[in-house]
Amino acid sequence: MKLTTTKLLKKRTLLFVSMMVVCSSFAAACSSPAPSTAPASAPAAAGKEEPKAPAKPTEIKVMADYTIAQPPSPDNQVQKEFEKRTNTKLTVTWVPGGDYADRVNVALAAGDIADLIKIPNITTPLFRQMVKQGAFWDLTPYIKNYPNLMAIDPKIWNNTKIDGKSFAVPAGRPLNGGGFFSIRKDWLDKLGLKMPTNLDELYTVLKAFKDNAPDGKKDTTGFTMRGGSGVFEEVFTGTVGKWKEKDGKLVNMTLEPEMKEALIYVSKLYKEGLIPQDFPVLKENQYWELATSGRAGLTSETPEALFRYTMDQWKKDPKVEWTPMLSLAPKAGGKAYVPQATGFNGVLAIPKTVPEEKMKAILKFVDYGSGGEGLDLTLYGIKDVHYSIVDGQKIANDKAVADSVGTASWGKMFSTPVLDLWQYAAGMPKEVYQRNMKLAEEKAKISTPDPAIGLVSDTELKMGADYTKKIADMKTQTIIGKISLDDWDKYVDSLKKDPNYTKITEEINAEYKNRLAQK
Secondary structure, three states: OHHHHHHHHHHOOOOOOOOOOOOOOOOOOOOOOOOOOOOOOOOOOOOOOOOOOOOOOEEEEEEEEEOOOOOOOOOOHHHHHHHHHHOEEEEEEEEEHHHHHHHHHHHHHHOOOOOEEEEOOOOOHHHHHHHHOOOEOOOOOOHHHOHHHHOOOHHHHHHOOEOOEOOOEEEEOOOOOOOEEEEEHHHHHHHOOOOOOEHHHHHHHHHHHHHHOOOOOOOOOEEOOOOOOHHHHHHHHOOOOOEEEEOOEEEEHHHOHHHHHHHHHHHHHHHOOOOOOOHHHOOHHHHHHHHHOOOEEEEEEOHHHHHHHHHHHHHHOOOOOEEEOOOEEOOOOOOOEOEOOOOEEEEEEOEOOOOHHHHHHHHHHHHHHOOHHHHHHHHHOOEOOOEEEEOOEEEEOHHHHHOOOOOOOHHHOOOOOOHHHHOOOOOOOHHHHHHHHHHHHHHHHHOEOOOOOOOOOHHHHHHHHHHHHHHHHHHHHHHOOOOOHHHHHHHHHHHHHOHHHHHHHHHHHHHHHHHHHHO
C-alpha cells in the first residue's frame, strides 16, 4: 500500500502551498454550469454502430472546511478542472474552519447532509450515533477498488475505523513533521547558547531571552504559549493527549504525577514572566504578534505555517532565523519526545441516502484528488495557470492566491499525506526546505503516537466536555497561582473516586482491547 505514496514522493521536488489571502469574508462556492448538451448526431449509416453519448456528469453536493481568508469562488478554475477531469458537477459549501464543527452538527441533526461531507473527527458523537443507526455507507468492501485510497497508510485507516469498519475515508495527512516547538536560533547564537534538548535547558534559554533581550528591547516574554500548557504537559507525560499505554492498558495521565510536574514547570515560567501573563485569553493572531514582533523567541507550529507567519519578519531582517526543534526530554537523561500526528485531518463520509452507483462515483472523485495528477491539481492548481516550474520546483503566482489553491481549501477535501506537506511554504529558500525535510525524517525515527486515536467512551461522549472544561480551568488556576498545588492534588483525588470519570477509563480500555484484537 505504501508503494504508491513512495512513488509520488519521488516525483515531487517541492511542495507548493498557496500563500494566504488577505480577505476574511465567507462565501459558499457553487459549481460551474454543466456542459452544454451536444447537438444531435445524424442517423447512423447502415451497418455502423452509432457512437455512445458521453455519460452525464455525476452531480455531487460537498460540504468541507477551509482555513484561509476566503474560500474558492463559484467560478473557481480548479473546480471547473476537477469537474472536467472527473465528469462531475460540484456544488461545494465551504465553511470556515472555526465554525465547521458546529455547522456539521447542525447539518447532521437536521438531516441536511451533503453527498460528501467532511466530518471533523471520527469521534464526533452525533456522527458515530448515526453510523450505528445505519445512516452512512460502510465503505469497507469498496475501498480496494480505489488505488490512491488504498495507498493511505493502513495505520491511518485503522485509526479511523468504527467497530472495525471504514464508514469514512480519512483526509490523510503526514504522520510526522507536524507541529512542535520552534525557536529563534539567531538569538541562541547571539547569546552563545546551544539548542536546548530538555525542559531544564529550555528554561535557561527562555530566561536568557528575557533577561538579555537579544533584540535590544526589554520586552521579551520567552514563549508565546501557542498550544497552551499542553505542549509542555506532553513532554512530561511522554504521550500525545491524555492517554498513555502502560503494560497493555491505557492510563489517564491527567491523574499521574507527571502532570503535576508539568504544572509546576509552567507555573514557574509564569511567575518569572517567561510566558505571557494574559495567556489564558490570548487569540491566535496575538501569539504570532508576540513571535514576529521580537517579544518571544519560542513558539509552536508546523514548519510550513511557521515560515508563512514569519516570512515578512525574515524579509525585513535576514538575520532572523526561526528553526523547528527536533525534540525535547523532560530532564537531562530523559526520553526525547516529539509528537506523531494522527495521520488525518477529519474524515469524508457518504450518507446512505446516496444510491450505491453514485456512492462509487463519489469515491472515484475522492480517489482522483488524492493521488497522481489529481493530487497535483489539489495542492498546486493548474500548470501554467496557477504555477510554473522553475529549476524543478513548482512556483506559485498571483492567480493561485486569487483562486485560493492549496492545502487550506481543496486540500481539505482529499487525502494529502505527502511527507513534505508541512515542510514547505511558497517563498521558502531551498536550504530552509532541505533543513525542514531532514528534521522531519529524524523526527519520524523517534515520534510518539497517540494510542487512543479514534477510541471512544460512551460516558465521555455524554459527560466528557464538562470534565475537560473543569480540568483545563483547574490547570490554568494552578499555573497562575489562583489555587495551590494541594488544591490540584485534592481535585485529582476527587476524579479518581468519581465513578463516572473512572468509567471513562474502563470504556476506553475496552475499546483499546477490541482494537488490538482486530489487528
